[in-house]
Amino acid sequence: MKNTLLVSLLLTIFAQFAFAQKAIERKIIIEHAQFYYCTVNNDLQLAELHNGNVQQNINNVSAYNILPVGREISDPFVPLCFDINKGEMLAINWILNSNNSRNDALKKINLAEAIKSQNLNPAQVLEQSFLIPPIAAYEPWQFMLRRNNTLSNNFFDIAWGKDNTVLLALCNQNELFIWMYNGSEWKHSDAIPVNFHQYFSLIAVGTKIGILSSEGVLNTYSVTGNQWKLQKQIKYPMNLQTSTLVIDKDNQKVLYLNNNDVEQSKLSLTQLMKSKAKKIIL
Amino acid sequence: MKKLLLLFLSILLYVEPIWAQDFQYSISASQVQFSGTGYINIRQDSLATIYTAPHWNATGLRLPAGFVSGSIMKVGANFTFNCSQAPDSLSIRALGSDSINLPMQTVHLVPSSSSFTCTYKDTLATKSFIAGTVNYYAPFNFYWQISFDHGVTWINADTTDHKIYVTRSAPMVETANFKYFHTVLELSCKDAKGETTDTGIISKCWNEFLDHVVLNYKGDSLFYYKTFNSPYVTLPNLLRYRNAECYTFAQLFLALIKIQGVVRTNNYVYITPNPVASPCGGTINRFLVKNWNFGVKSDSVACPSFPYKNTYSGSYITPSGYVFTTADATDQVGINGQCNNNPSSFFNNHQITKIDGVYYDACYGVTFKLLTDIKTTAFDGWGIQLSANTYNFTTDMSKDDLQESITTW
Numbered sequence: 001m002k003n004t005l006l007v008s009l010l011l012t013i014f015a016q017f018a019f020a021q022k023a024i025e026r027k028i029i030i031e032h033a034q035f036y037y038c039t040v041n042n043d044l045q046l047a048e049l050h051n052g053n054v055q056q057n058i059n060n061v062s063a064y065n066i067l068p069v070g071r072e073i074s075d076p077f078v079p080l081c082f083d084i085n086k087g088e089m090l091a092i093n094w095i096l097n098s099n100n101s102r103n104d105a106l107k108k109i110n111l112a113e114a115i116k117s118q119n120l121n122p123a124q125v126l127e128q129s130f131l132i133p134p135i136a137a138y139e140p141w142q143f144m145l146r147r148n149n150t151l152s153n154n155f156f157d158i159a160w161g162k163d164n165t166v167l168l169a170l171c172n173q174n175e176l177f178i179w180m181y182n183g184s185e186w187k188h189s190d191a192i193p194v195n196f197h198q199y200f201s202l203i204a205v206g207t208k209i210g211i212l213s214s215e216g217v218l219n220t221y222s223v224t225g226n227q228w229k230l231q232k233q234i235k236y237p238m239n240l241q242t243s244t245l246v247i248d249k250d251n252q253k254v255l256y257l258n259n260n261d262v263e264q265s266k267l268s269l270t271q272l273m274k275s276k277a278k279k280i281i282l
Numbered sequence: 283m284k285k286l287l288l289l290f291l292s293i294l295l296y297v298e299p300i301w302a303q304d305f306q307y308s309i310s311a312s313q314v315q316f317s318g319t320g321y322i323n324i325r326q327d328s329l330a331t332i333y334t335a336p337h338w339n340a341t342g343l344r345l346p347a348g349f350v351s352g353s354i355m356k357v358g359a360n361f362t363f364n365c366s367q368a369p370d371s372l373s374i375r376a377l378g379s380d381s382i383n384l385p386m387q388t389v390h391l392v393p394s395s396s397s398f399t400c401t402y403k404d405t406l407a408t409k410s411f412i413a414g415t416v417n418y419y420a421p422f423n424f425y426w427q428i429s430f431d432h433g434v435t436w437i438n439a440d441t442t443d444h445k446i447y448v449t450r451s452a453p454m455v456e457t458a459n460f461k462y463f464h465t466v467l468e469l470s471c472k473d474a475k476g477e478t479t480d481t482g483i484i485s486k487c488w489n490e491f492l493d494h495v496v497l498n499y500k501g502d503s504l505f506y507y508k509t510f511n512s513p514y515v516t517l518p519n520l521l522r523y524r525n526a527e528c529y530t531f532a533q534l535f536l537a538l539i540k541i542q543g544v545v546r547t548n549n550y551v552y553i554t555p556n557p558v559a560s561p562c563g564g565t566i567n568r569f570l571v572k573n574w575n576f577g578v579k580s581d582s583v584a585c586p587s588f589p590y591k592n593t594y595s596g597s598y599i600t601p602s603g604y605v606f607t608t609a610d611a612t613d614q615v616g617i618n619g620q621c622n623n624n625p626s627s628f629f630n631n632h633q634i635t636k637i638d639g640v641y642y643d644a645c646y647g648v649t650f651k652l653l654t655d656i657k658t659t660a661f662d663g664w665g666i667q668l669s670a671n672t673y674n675f676t677t678d679m680s681k682d683d684l685q686e687s688i689t690t691w
Contacts, residue, residue, distance in 0.1 A: 044513055073516055075457045075691075096515040098527050098629040099599075101567045103557045126513055127597055130630070137565070142557065150548055151689045 022048075024262065025071075025080035026157075026201055027245035028269070030054060031087075035269050036111075037244075038067070038080050044122055045070040045095045046129065047080055049111070054269045058262070065115045068128035069107050072096040078155055078199050085160040085249065087111050092158050092168075093129055100130035103142070106158070106166070108135045139186045140170045140179045148173050157202035161209070169202040169211055178202075178209065178221065178228060189221075189228035201240060205252050208282035214240045220282045236280060246277060254280040307365035311426060311440045314338040317404055320353020320411075322453060325463050327498060327521040333464075338442050346445040346499075348467050350452050350543075352413030357384055358404035359426070361439070364397045373429040374402045375436070379422045383408045386433050414478050416542060417448035418471040447471040450483060451543025459516045460537055460691070466517075468499035470538040480544045484637055487538040491647040494618045496534070498524070506531060506619035506645045507626040509601035529633040531620060531644035536635055536691050546637050550691035553656065553684045554631040560666050560674075561587050566682045568665030568673060569657070571627035573616030576663070580610050581674055587681070588666055588674035595671060604628065611675050617660060619645050628665070636688065653684055 022039035025047070029036045033054050038047045048064040069091040071080045081092040089109045093100065109132070120128065144154075154172045161167040166181040176192040198214035208231075210220045216236040222229050236256070244262050246255040255277040265272045315335035323332045324346055337345040340362075349355050361374070368391045376384035385408055389400040411417060421443035427436040447467040456462065474486040490496060496504045498521060508525035517537055520530035536549055557565040562585035579589035590610035598604055604613050619625035625645075634643045641650040643660075650656050663675040664682050 043519065045515070073458060075459070077458070096527075096529055097513070098626065098631055101630040102554065103565065103567060123511065123513070124597070127511075127599070137557065145685065145687055149685070149687050151687055154689070 023259075024244050025082075026240075027247055028058065028257075029084045030246065030248045030250055030269075031084060033250065036084050038082060039064070040070060040080055041066070041122075042073050044126055045072055045097075046122070046125060047071075047082070047091070049089075049114070056268055057265060058269050058272075059265060066122060066125045067091075067109060067114055068125050068132055069093040069109065070095040070129060076153070076155070076198065081156060081158045083159040083204075083247075084111070085164070089114075090135075090158055090160055090166060092156060093132075095126075095129055097126070097130060099127075103138050104130070104134040105138050105141070106134045106136055106168075107132055135166065136181055136186070140168050140177065140188065143188070144170055144172050144177070147175070153196050155196055155199045157200065159202045159204040159209075161204050162207050167202060167204050167209060169200070171196055171200075176211070178211070178223075180223065187226055189223070192228075192230075199240065201245060203245070203247070203254055203280070203282065205247075205254060205282050210254075210280075210282045212236075212240065212245075212280070216240075218280060218282070234281070236278070238278070245280075246273060248273075254282065256280060307363065307368070309361055309363045309428060309439045310340060311338075311442050312340050312360045312362050312399070313343075314357065314359045314424070314442050314444070315404070316347035316349075316355055316357055316444075316446075318349065318353060318356040318406070320350040320452075321355070322348030322350065322447070322449065322462055322467070324348050324447075324467055325461050327463050327465050329522075330461055330463070330518060338444060344445070346447060346464065346467065348447040348449065348462065349411055351411050351415050351417065351448050351450055354406050354410045355382070355446075356404045356406050357402075357424070359402040359424075359442070361389075361400050361402070361426075362394075362397055363391055363400060368398050369430060372400070373433050374400070374426065374439070375429075375433075376424040376426045378407065378424050379419055380412075381409065382411070382422075384424065386429070388432070411448045414450060415448070416450045416471055416474040416477045416483065417446075418475040419444070419446040419448075420472075422446040449542050450474075450478060453543055454540040454545065459518060459533060460540055461518065462541065463517070463521055463537070465498040465504075465521055466534070466537045466541050469496075469534075470541045473538070474542060477542075480539075480546075481638075483542045483544050484539055487535065487542075488642060488649075490538065491531070491535065491620065491642075491644045494620055494623075494647055496531075496620045503621040504531075504534070505621045507622060510603055510626045511599045511601055512626075527633075528645045532633045532635045532642075533691060535642060535644040539637075547690045548688045549635050549637055550689045551634050551636045551641065552631060552687045552689070553634065553653070555664060555682050556685045558682045560585075560668075560681075562666070562668055562674070564666040564668050566664045566666050567630055568667075568675075569629060569661050569684075570611065570663040570665065570675065571617060571629065571660055572662045573614040574627070574662040574675075575612045575614050576610060576675070576677055577612070578610050580608070585668065585674055587678075588664075588668075588676045590663070590675040590677075591672060592675070593672045598673075599626075611663065616662075617646050617648075620647070635691075653686055656684060657682075 025038045036051045047067040052061045071094045156170040168179040176194045178189045201212045203210040216238045220231045243256045261276045313336040333345045375386040391398040426439040428439045474483045514526035517533040520526040555566045581591040582589040592606040593608045615624045
């Protein structure tokens with residue numbers, strides 16, 4: 001009887017959603033000629049990892065693996081915050097659950113192990129999401145709350161930096177802080193005034209770090225010691241709501257695709273990128 | 283004189299039948315629909331689809347209609363008229379509740395199989411709903427009448443009954459989780475009927491949560507943790523699955539006032555222990571809601587500040603309760619939740635609302651003036667995780683406090 005009722009319920013939910021096309025959360029990541037992207041089950045809030053070869057059409061990948069990370073369904077909308085590097089997913093597990101600690105939200109997941117453990121039912125995966133230890137306490141979040149615990153235009157994202165550092169960008173009340181964690185301590189930029197009303201995306205390629213706003217404005221930063229410096233600002237003719245980023249780690253490139261082109265594509269990802277993707281230069 | 287009077291009466295009685303219809307007939311409403319500038323698109327609870335016209339039909343369809351106070355509803359109806367010799371047209375009107383009537387309209391009878399149909403076109407009622415006031419009609423009746431002599435005499439035709447919700451002001455704009463759900467309108471308008479002010483609406487809507495029985499529009503219970511491991515955290519899912527976590531009851535309470543156009547920002551409060559480090563390591567990240575029983579202090583030597591220890595294997599939570607391998611702290615029946623006298627009570631966080639300086643906990647139907655009141659009134663312990671598959675607890679509530687992060691829902 002243990003979990004039977006909940007499992008049946010959860011499987012029913014999954015069956016209902018199995019054939020509905022869901023939106024890609026933020027980006028497609030390419031690594032070692034494999035693509036990875038996530039959708040989210042809105043009832044369970046859990047991420048669904050889709051992957052395949054770049055010579056495949058991403059829309060032909062129907063199977064997915066449920067991951068023990070996710071994001072809540074709320075306003076304002078913040079899509080899943082994640083990045084993948086060398087088979088390890090870094091994510092902010094922002095699931096709303098009375099057992100899930102926001103202070104333990106920063107997770108690292110070995111994708112090969114996560115895929116292997118797919119014998120877990122969704123209820124168990126959900127429980128795993130708040131039992132997996134974090135990579136670090138979420139000091140940026142606590143710092144933000146100490147500054148102001150009233151959340152307004154509160155958006156965030158995470159990315160792998162150079163040499164496996166963790167980069168995190170967090171804004172609240174029109175103040176953005178970019179954080180870096182080297183495995184033992186956090187450092188952060190000074191407050192960067194911003195005027196975000198929708199989510200942004202954090203992009204890192206090599207030593208270059210970019211904040212791409214919802215309206216397509218890219219601010220690129222360099223960091224030396226504790227000094228964060230804005231290098232340049234470029235406006236791209238896109239917005240995050242109607243575009244999907246492509247982080248090509250094999251070629252150290254960042255591109256974007258129009259969501260309609262992605263959803264209607266009958267091409268392989270490689271062909272789609274060649275014909276439709278536009279570059280973003282950090 | 284008497285003879286003159288008798289003669290006059292005879293003439294009257296003789297003449298009268300010529301003017302009156304002398305055929306046998308029956309008339310009944312076949313459908314009714316509502317619309318208008320103040321019309322609110324009400325959504326079905328389970329699938330969030332919007333109810334569409336007709337709102338009433340002769341075969342049993344009964345959908346509610348919603349309007350903003352001060353607006354005038356538009357009503358249309360179809361009728362079936364059975365008669366061997368029907369006139370070309372007749373007049374229809376309706377007398378409504380609160381004297382909100384439908385004016386006379388001449389309708390043409392159209393042959394249809396072995397009978398006739400006629401349509402009372404969508405028409406504005408004769409007066410508006412009282413402005414600035416919540417109302418709840420259960421039922422709102424239309425007494426339909428027909429006339430064969432252009433409104434000189436009226437004959438009762440049929441009665442249709444409807445459920446109509448009237449909100450005090452225009453509902454706040456829908457969002458991902460706040461929608462004009464049937465149950466939201468049902469509870470809000472029923473509870474706050476007659477109210478005109480924000481404070482009156484808030485107070486009356488809050489009453490919904492005091493007796494720990496919250497039902498949807500059909501009378502089904504909305505459970506706070508019907509199963510201990512319910513994964514449902516949004517209002518749509520509370521209404522759909524009727525088994526949900528704290529966030530959903532906070533959202534429900536806010537929805538009941540937002541639907542009336544009551545605006546309150548910074549109303550949604552997420553509370554969790556301050557991540558205070560314990561002397562044994564780890565940070566405090568759990569709390570126990572009353573009642574828990576504390577027995578042996580298994581870890582009184584290893585961790586005297588958090589001496590009560592529970593262990594588990596794999597998972598400690600099942601649909602029916604907590605399953606610990608060893609347990610110094612055991613869950614007891616304590617503070618009643620909505621439709622549940624022993625809900626889940628071991629948490630990292632909780633969601634409540636804050637309106638006009640008062641904390642409202644809709645899960646338990648209680649209010650607090652200060653954040654610090656919550657731990658003293660409602661908690662039995664703080665928890666930490668020192669190692670995998672264990673939790674340690676203390677009953678010393680002074681070891682930590684709650685932190686809050688505030689958003690606007």
